[in-house]
Amino acid sequence: MTPPRQHPPVASVGPPSGLAQETEVPAAIMTRVQDYLGDLRGARARKTLLALANGVRLFRAWCEVHGHPWLPTTADALRGFIAHIGDQPFRRRTIAGKIIETGPVAAASLRQYLWAVGVLHRAAELPDPTKSGRVALAVDAFERAHRVRQKQAPALTRAISDTILAGIEASIAEAQSDDAPVSVYDLRDQALILTWRDTMARVSEVVALRWEDIQPNPLDQSGSIEIRRSKTDQRGEGHMRFLSARTMAALAAWRTAHERIISDASPKQQQAIAAAHREPDALPADSAVFIGVHRAGITPLSTTAAVQKLNERAVDAGVLRRFSGHSIRVGTAQDLIAGGQEIAAIAQAGGWKDVKMVLRYGERLLTDRSAVARAEAERSDLS
Template sequence: MTFLDPCHVALKKHNWQAEFKRLEGAYAPATMRSYYSDVSIFVNWCEKQGISAFPATVATVCGFLEEQASERAPSTIRRRLYAIRIAHRLLRLSDPTYDEDINLTFRRIRRSKHARPKQAKGLTRKYLDMFLEVQPDDPWGLRNRAMLALGYELLTRRSELVALKKSDLEFLSDCTMRVIIRRSKADPFGHGRIAFTSAKTTQLVSEWLEWRGPNIGFLFCPIYQGRAVDRDLSTTTVKRLIKSAASASGLEQELTDAFSGHSLRVGAAQDLLCAGHDTGAIMRAGGWKSVNVLGRYLELAEYNVWA
């Protein structure tokens, strides 16, 4: 049996932050931030309990998960468990997270949470047309109309939408576009997926590009003092655009609050279902690999099979 040197363990205990640097480039920056935060929360919890975080015992991890369950969704708890697992592996310590007691604890947590996962309000064609109509007749309006229409037809996540570059667009002879979405949450290695647009959306994008001008890397960029700025937009820009468009359209506050940066992807998927497209076509259009995941997007669609 191999015994850990107590001094070595103490050193590693204080160096998990440094060890996490080894993950850079292997995970998306947002995922890295989440894991770093999750481990920090676990370490702080252990310190308050007066117990060691590394190496953690099975009982320690179970206690942490159970306490987290009172305020956090199962998906968050699962991610924190995985972050603890990664930290132990990076520190080359015995990993307690695969113990059967951990599995049983997590099953109890899931069974105790009866609330359905929160789904963003779908920004369907009805709302898209409203949101396009209220955009101002200025450069911001040109950009916003192109972003809304393109995000809807490409079924993008907000991170995918702001990451698009002019070089990702191919204008076709039928006045539509072929677009490659090079990196997404479900495509960490950047194989990319192909999507297409309508002629109407292609026109909106062309109008924006004509005003924006050349020599700018990202397709959508900030506007400062009436001029395009050569840098990318933050993902929160998409969320703010959708929220402000909903408000400008005169929608009730409760409905406005239900929209999120994910609403374009949700609404477009629901519209494709209602238009009669089969599961395979919808999965291809949105880049889904799992029918189960797609099912969660479609479960709130206003689609009556008996009508």
């Protein structure tokens, strides 16, 4: 086992390690928390709520093991929590039936845990211990001892996606030449990857697309689609994204297969689709652009399934790399930077609030266009 790293000392306070009895939280506090969380569910995205639950669950488990109160907690307890995470080799441990991630975690993850604790205290209308100056110093010490830089998702560039798409298109062409039925999964995955690439969308945005939001452009056979809601657009103002003529053609072919799947659905599956139409925030399968057919029925494609299909198609094409839901977004941004597109235009096309992440994705490419690189090139031309 890798020995723990040595870090700048952060005082460990409170009772010694050991299983402590859970402190009873007054009913009035829990009532305020539950009321606040009820309001929060309608105002925040599901992933935000999951991050909040995960952070609270992790901190509460740590407090119970180390004998600290978790609600309300103290600045000293938070400092001990930060020090404990920083001093552990990376592993997950089960303590008292609870899974505790013992680090080292990324600085962004630590800040997310502290954010969750802060939200919990504000929900309970209690002083927020995460705002303590000594907690801020503990975070600074953690960041000095660890790399603050977040790991970037592997880039899936256009060259790689073209290789993947070539394999799918070859399978479609072979079926057509043999007068055999074309695989609906080939049609879906072709449309999925092309749409993902054109829109530079996050995976959560891709699987939430609806047929009704596609607008064709009859002049050049291209089109556009609306991203109704995104990580940076929680209020749902919407953002239009471009679709190439090639993507529109792939979507048209997939839509024919999609409609056939829905029309051939069993009565039970049809009932489930009809029930989804009655739910205000649900995405019915007949409205979703990308769907999956499985034992549970016909449902919109999940984010996990979309990434899984992408990786399966990559392996089929001989691309032996593991991609994430962000890989196409990163790769397309890099392609556009390499092609000389303006950073601000790339940020607008991909739905970033500012250019910071675009610059991060393309920083290695941009070094060749830096002032120093251009000056050196000019000197070389003169010599």
